[in-house]
Amino acid sequence: MSPAVQRRFGGLRALGFGARLALAGGRENTVRTVLVVIGVGLGVAMSLLASSVPSARHHRDERIHRRIDVNLDDRTIEASDHTVLISDIDTVFRGKGIRGRMVEPEGPAAPLPPGVRHYPRPGEMVVSPALRRLLTAPGSELLRERLAHPVAGEVGDAGLLDPGEYVFYLGGDHMVAGVGGTRRLDHFGKAYPPKPLPPELVLLSVAGIVVLLVPVGVFIAAAVRFGGEHRNRRLAALRLVGADRRMTATVAAGEVMVGTLAGIALGAILFMAGRQFAGRVQIQGLGVFTEDLTPEPPLVLLTVLAVLTLSLVVTRLAMHRVAVEPLGVVRRGGGRTRRLWWRVALPLLGILLLRTSVRNPSDLQGTLQVGTMVVGMLALLVGVTAVLPWIVEGLTRQLGGRGPLSWQLALRSMQMNGETATRSVNGIAVAVAGAVALQTLFTGLAHPPGDSTARTSQGIPPPRAQVGVARLDEGTTNADEYGAAFAVTPGVQEAADFAELTVTPPDGGFPQTVRIADCAQLRRLASLPSCSDGDTFLATSTGAGRIHDTTTWKAGVTLRIGASGPYWKTPHVTATAHATSASPPGDVGERVLLATPRAAGPTAMAHAVRTVSLTYTATADDVQDRIRTTAARLDPSFTVDFPGRPRVDPALAGIRRALLAGVTAVLLLIAASMLLGALEQIRDRARLMAVLVAFGTRRRTLASSVLWQTVLPVGLGLLVAALTGTTLGNTLLGLLGRPVLHDWSTLLAMVGMGAAVSVGVTLLTLPTLWRSARPQGLRHE
Incomplete structure (x- = not known):
């Protein structure tokens, strides 16, 4: 060998x-x-x-694609037995995101969302197992008050990204496509080609x-x-x-x-x-x-x-x-x-x-x-x-x-x-x-x-008083009661009720914000010299001087409401004023037009979004959850935003x-x-x-x-x-x-x-x- x-x-x-x-x-x-x-x-x-x-x-990507509930085909979907109306009613409870949808089938053959066996009746909801446990957990009284609807079933695994996701579908009634973010679908899901x-x-x-x-x-x-x-x-x-x-x-x-x-x-x-x-x-x-x-x-x-x-x-x-x-x-x-x-x-x-x-x-x-x-x-x-x-x-x-x-x-x-x-x-x-x-x-x-929220990561404490915004698309019914309901919420110092719309030049450009309210409410948003119905004011925030101002507020200029709405002419500006701390920032932090109902006109009022600006005490217990609960009790379609919170991709x-x-x-x-x-x-x-x-x-x-x-x-x-x-x-x-x-x-x-x-x-x-x-x-x- x-x-x-x-x-x-x-x-x-x-x-x-x-x-x-x-x-x-x-x-x-x-x-x-x-x-x-x-x-x-x-x-x-x-x-x-x-x-x-x-x-x-x-x-996970497959489940995301299967439950997409937005019409991405750029085609008009007519009402039929095979369609369903749906709108987003997401919410947040103590930092936990909750995915919510209001649904109303338009026929017996309406497509079902993944994981849902049958549509809930109006006023009922189906929830994910994790949300059911959260609703019954001690300390969730505010969430139970916010989602005070009978539970008619559970969302299966096919409709969830993971076992701990919070999801619910609320049965709606008399929903109208194109109003309040409501859209019509004839199927759920969309396949995306892979992209880098x-x-x-x-x-x-x-x-x-x-x-x-x-x-x-x-x-x-x-x-x-x-x-x-x-x-x-x-x-x-x-x-x-x-x-x-x-x-x-x-x-x-x-x-x-x-x-x-x-x-x-x-x-x-x-x-x-x-x-x-x-x-x-x-x-x-x-x-x-x-x-x-x-x-x-x-x-x-x-x-x-x-x-x-x-x-x-x-x-x-x-x-x-x-x-x-x-x-x-x-x-x-x-x-x-x-x-x-x-x-x-x-x-x-x-x-x-x-x-x-x-x-x-x-x-x-x-x-x-x-x-x-x-x-x-x-x-x-x-x-x-x-x-x-x-x-x-x-x-x-x-x-x-x-x-x-x-x-x-x-x-x-x-x-x-x-x-x-x-x-x-x-x-x-x-x-x-x-x-x-x-x-x-x-x-x-x-x-x-340039992100202003970076200061929170450097140990600078937030101010005691902050501003939140509650919006209801196309909400005109009981509009006068919204501000009063938010004002009595524990932790809220002041509630300014107004209508808001976004206008843009017909040839493109930066969006500009218009806020419409009576004189009493406008005085909460800005320091006005005098006010009567028919007046219009240009409000400038204290920080606007640091940003290049691209607004074009001139009398008689034709602007377009939203991306595809009707045209609207700018009224004559009566005076300029300084925005108060209760005024939420505009879309790009520039000058905001404050108008009384008579100056804005019926076209602007018909397309405005009912908005409530909230000044609340940041140190109050569960104040943000209490505000969201109040909004959900007024209307499940209310969306609440706290601009001071950092936005993450x-x-x-x-x-x-x-x-x-x-x-x-x-x-x-x-x-x-x-x-x-x-x-x-x-x-x-x-x-x-x-x-x-x-x-x-x-x-x-x-x-x-x-x-x-x-x-x-x-x-x-x-x-x-x-x-x-x-x-x-x-x-x-x-x-x-x-x-x-x-x-x-x-x-x-x-x-x-x-x-x-x-x-x-x-x-x-x-x-x-x-x-x-x-x-x-x-x-x-």
């Missing part, structure tokens, strides 16, 4: 021997294998969850994928190294009986392969078991249906190959750093100082690649540019795991020799094996760095240049919720990794702790030393993570030319969450510590 064949068969025998060691190497080896299997299983389950994202997004995402969403999606998967990789890399000290001592025994270094490395690979393969199987089982409960769990307000979590087969294969490759590479690198000799493991005899240059070069290379990968936002559609950006992000985040051990080693060297006994025990333990001390901390540092980067990116994308908000849910799940995964790593360290030092207790060391001192071993690396890791995450977020915003804004309270909360996870894991290890410190721990075989 040739030497090459002998080496091949010898390698296979070494792999098989390593596999037998993993399964029959005694109690210590069994515990180590179980830890590896659990760690790899959790990481694989998270990876399979990530591989289900394309399928979940596809199913905007650069902002591409950047956010790519950053989210990298940020979520890198901590999982760090977690798996730490998991396959559980029990490394015991493994190295066993390999030293193999060297004593004649095995060379190549054979010991092959045996170690075989031992790790068993744990990795078993972990992959366990991860598949955990994923399939957790998939059955997916519909009952929501993270960051985001949930999925069970059928949504179907991993893509190519991604599953890629996950398995990546986990196997990562476990073998990590094991090989760990063996490279340790000299396994016949007489022992040569690593305990004092290590050399870690080299810094390549550790710093890694994140610097990442920053360089990020800054040079994208020259303008349109480059984000290119594969090469996106690939370079991904490599840069990987280099920057992985750089955290490279820099942190050097920082911990240098700090422990400077702080050693001083302090209480628990402090010295912790420092000495980290000096002996600083790599083990930072192995599990690397995961939480990378996760927090990614979370900080995502939050920085979210804040910058949510507040474009729905697509951006959806990606934000998904990524924050992923970050939360990754933090839970890293917490499990830290717990397993801490238990492994206590198990490795069980005899040492038993000896210390036998010589009179108090258990409280040992517990304090374990806490210090966690707090010090975690504190340094969170500091590095905050700096790295902020740098990454700022760099990504720079690629889009967006301003850098930081929501410091949220960033501190993320860092605090990481610290809380670390301390909580340490407390969970105390029972194991007490058991390890018993005199029975002195026994040794």
Whole structure:
């Protein structure tokens, strides 16, 4: 038999021997294998969850397309037995968006919305299961008062984006197409051809994928190294009986392969078991249906190959750093100082690649540019795991020799094996760095240049009094009662009732706002010198001087009401006035025309929208929900808007919720990794702790030393993570030319969450510590 064949068969025998060691190497080896299997299983389950994202997004998009209830064909739909009238009656309750529709079928063959078995009768409604639970939950009295309609059924899964979505359909009566936002449909749903995402969403999606998967990789890399000290001592025994270094490395690979393969199987089982409960769990307000979590087969294969490759590479690198000799493991005899240059070069290379990968936002559609950006992000985040051990080693060297006994025990333990001390901390540092980067990116994308709402992210408190606007399209019945009803709502200071319409020049141009009311109501909107029916005033807000004024308020100028309404001539302007704080801002923050009914004329009155401007106390409890409840009781078609609230792109908000849910799940995964790593360290030092207790060391001192071993690396890791995450977020915003804004309270909360996870894991290890410190721990075989 040739030497090459002998080496091949010898390698296979070494792999098989390593596999037998993993399964029959005694109690210590069994515990180590179980830890590896659990760690790899959790990481694989998270990876399979990530591989289900394309399928979940596809199913979600299909449901969105199926329930589109707008006529997008630019054709006239005549009333028939196959049509239905529908209008939007969305609402918000304590920050939760509720999708509402008022429907009235025009015949027995009217199309049903997805998930609805039958139309509710007038005054009844069908609700989603989540909304039914919210209506019956304690503290939802305002919502029950707002939606005080009998429930006649539930919306099925086909009509919901996720199990936790709030949706209702209210039966209407005497609805008229074209009035109050009512439209006629002969079918639901619309198929859209795929289109490229905007650069902002591409950047956010790519950053989210990298940020979520890198901590999982760090977690798996730490998991396959559980029990490394015991493994190295066993390999030293193999060297004593004649095995060379190549054979010991092959045996170690075989031992790790068993744990990795078993972990992959366990991860598949955990994923399939957790998939059955997916519909009952929501993270960051985001949930999925069970059928949504179907991993893509190519991604599953890629996950398995990546986990196997990562476990073998990590094991090989760990063996490279340790000299396994016949007489022992040569690593305990004092290590050399870690080299810094390549550790710093890694994140610097990442920053360089990020800054040079994208020259303008349109480059984000290119594969090469996106690939370079991904490599840069990987280099920057992985750089955290490279820099942190050097920082911990240098700090422990400077702080050693001083302090209480628990402090010295912790420092000495980290000096002996600083790599083990930072192995599990690397995961939480990378996760927090990614979370900080995502939050920085979210804040910058949510507040474009010149957005006045950006001040709220910088810690400036909102004013005590704010202005809200309630509108009812084509609402003329009982119009005089609207302002009085809002005025008596708790928290409302003043209610100005008027009619409002938007006019534009026939040849195009900026929309201009006209508000029509009697003199008493107009005085609430502006400081008028004098007023009588037939007068018209030009109101200028205090901030209008900062904006270029493009309004053309001249007497006799012909303007068009709305986009396709009748023509209307501008009346003579009696005087100018300054708008009060109760006046809502115009469409573009410019001058607004205030007219009495006689000056506006019957045409303007017929096409105006009934509007109530509300000045309310921002600090009052549930004041916005009380206003919405009042509006819904007056008419379900009332829409309420609070201009001071920041407006966020729905697509951006959806990606934000998904990524924050992923970050939360990754933090839970890293917490499990830290717990397993801490238990492994206590198990490795069980005899040492038993000896210390036998010589009179108090258990409280040992517990304090374990806490210090966690707090010090975690504190340094969170500091590095905050700096790295902020740098990454700022760099990504720079690629889009967006301003850098930081929501410091949220960033501190993320860092605090990481610290809380670390301390909580340490407390969970105390029972194991007490058991390890018993005199029975002195026994040794």
